[in-house]
Amino acid sequence: MPEKISIVVLDVATVTKIDVKALQLSELEDKAQEFAEPDYRARQMVDWLYGKRVQSFDEMSDLPREFRNRLGQEFAFSRIDTIRVLGSRDTTRKFLFRLADGNLIESVLIPASPALYGSRSDRRTICISTQVGCAYGCKFCASGLDGFSRNLQPNEIVDQIIAVERESGEKIDNIVFMGMGEPLANFDNLMRAIRIINAPWGLGIGARHITLSTSGLAPQIRQLADEPLQVRLAISLHGATDAVRDQIMPINRRYNLEKLLAACDYYAKRKKQRLSFEYILIANVNDSPDQARRLGRIARRLGAKINLIPYNTVQGLPWSRPSPEQQDRFLSILHSSEVPATLRREKGHDIEAACGQLRLQTKRELETATS
Numbered sequence: 001m002p003e004k005i006s007i008v009v010l011d012v013a014t015v016t017k018i019d020v021k022a023l024q025l026s027e028l029e030d031k032a033q034e035f036a037e038p039d040y041r042a043r044q045m046v047d048w049l050y051g052k053r054v055q056s057f058d059e060m061s062d063l064p065r066e067f068r069n070r071l072g073q074e075f076a077f078s079r080i081d082t083i084r085v086l087g088s089r090d091t092t093r094k095f096l097f098r099l100a101d102g103n104l105i106e107s108v109l110i111p112a113s114p115a116l117y118g119s120r121s122d123r124r125t126i127c128i129s130t131q132v133g134c135a136y137g138c139k140f141c142a143s144g145l146d147g148f149s150r151n152l153q154p155n156e157i158v159d160q161i162i163a164v165e166r167e168s169g170e171k172i173d174n175i176v177f178m179g180m181g182e183p184l185a186n187f188d189n190l191m192r193a194i195r196i197i198n199a200p201w202g203l204g205i206g207a208r209h210i211t212l213s214t215s216g217l218a219p220q221i222r223q224l225a226d227e228p229l230q231v232r233l234a235i236s237l238h239g240a241t242d243a244v245r246d247q248i249m250p251i252n253r254r255y256n257l258e259k260l261l262a263a264c265d266y267y268a269k270r271k272k273q274r275l276s277f278e279y280i281l282i283a284n285v286n287d288s289p290d291q292a293r294r295l296g297r298i299a300r301r302l303g304a305k306i307n308l309i310p311y312n313t314v315q316g317l318p319w320s321r322p323s324p325e326q327q328d329r330f331l332s333i334l335h336s337s338e339v340p341a342t343l344r345r346e347k348g349h350d351i352e353a354a355c356g357q358l359r360l361q362t363k364r365e366l367e368t369a370t371s
């Protein structure tokens, strides 16, 4: 009788070694001590990792060979591979990466964006992913279409910035967590990554140049408010009443507008910060004058500003953007309620730039090619 074979599928993130780029400086110092090496070894390491940006322990030539070997035994040193780069006429570029386990994620580089999130207009902004897929299933979004695969590790979040800087030759100075996934659902890994991105020994990007977008995880918004980091927060509102939000964002059934706005208020007060509301305009769903007036009232009450974004069509989904006249009408109602609001005639419409779209398109192409 043949022996019975059982196949156990394990989550790679739990079986592989921790990656060296998931560690803080203090943790590297602890490691140096454990290996009877002086503390300054940790400084040397972060200089190799985030200054010189080497891709193996072997290249850290001023570390003793024995120490490098032990690091290699204990930690992974993974990389993400660029498998596709799309550039559009207005020079927005989209990067598709393959992770060590084969999963695909994407980042978008938006040079010289018009005054995004209060930053100067000459900033180069990168939009990065925090999860493979997304579990929140917003009805209009490509990222949710394929369901959720896994959280990104801290190093996989940081590596998107390093890879885009390497591929584009540009220095990035503004970060938005608006790629694939729900950042606040991957809270601990996200915080680890942000600390590395923000640290002077890491990528040295100021917290006020880091914006996190959430579909409305109220408890985690409060948790973030209690963190010392002064990152900016954008809320994907997309509806000014529960009826509209319920229709397109399942999260609203768990944390309705009242709960969400109470958490937003807590964040804004605790951080003394002006929040942003993202509002995608979808024809005949959330673009009525009544929604505009209600949105204006909500934003005024919270002292928030509003970014209107015309919906980017997603293949296979029935939604579309309102006409430019309808978009302008919505904006002018907000302006007449004296709320700071911008209409982002966003770049990259022609390169599948909305979250999750390039990955979805590539996956479909690969599936068609192999079927």
Ligand code: SAH
Binding pocket: 140, 141, 142, 177, 178, 179, 180, 181, 182, 183, 213, 214, 215, 235, 236, 278, 280, 309, 310, 311, 312, 313, 314, 354, 355
């Ligand atoms: N999960 C987080 C962050 C990623 S989505 C969130 O939902 O906020 C980033 C932004 O892109 C969100 O505001 C989201 O609603 C928006 N978005 C998703 N699909 C879009 C599309 N097809 N067109 C325009 N914006 C889209």
Ligand code: SF4
Binding pocket: 134, 135, 136, 137, 138, 141, 142, 143, 144, 179, 180, 181, 182, 215, 236, 355
């Ligand atoms: Fe997830 Fe954000 Fe897309 Fe909703 S909009 S499915 S939360 S990525």
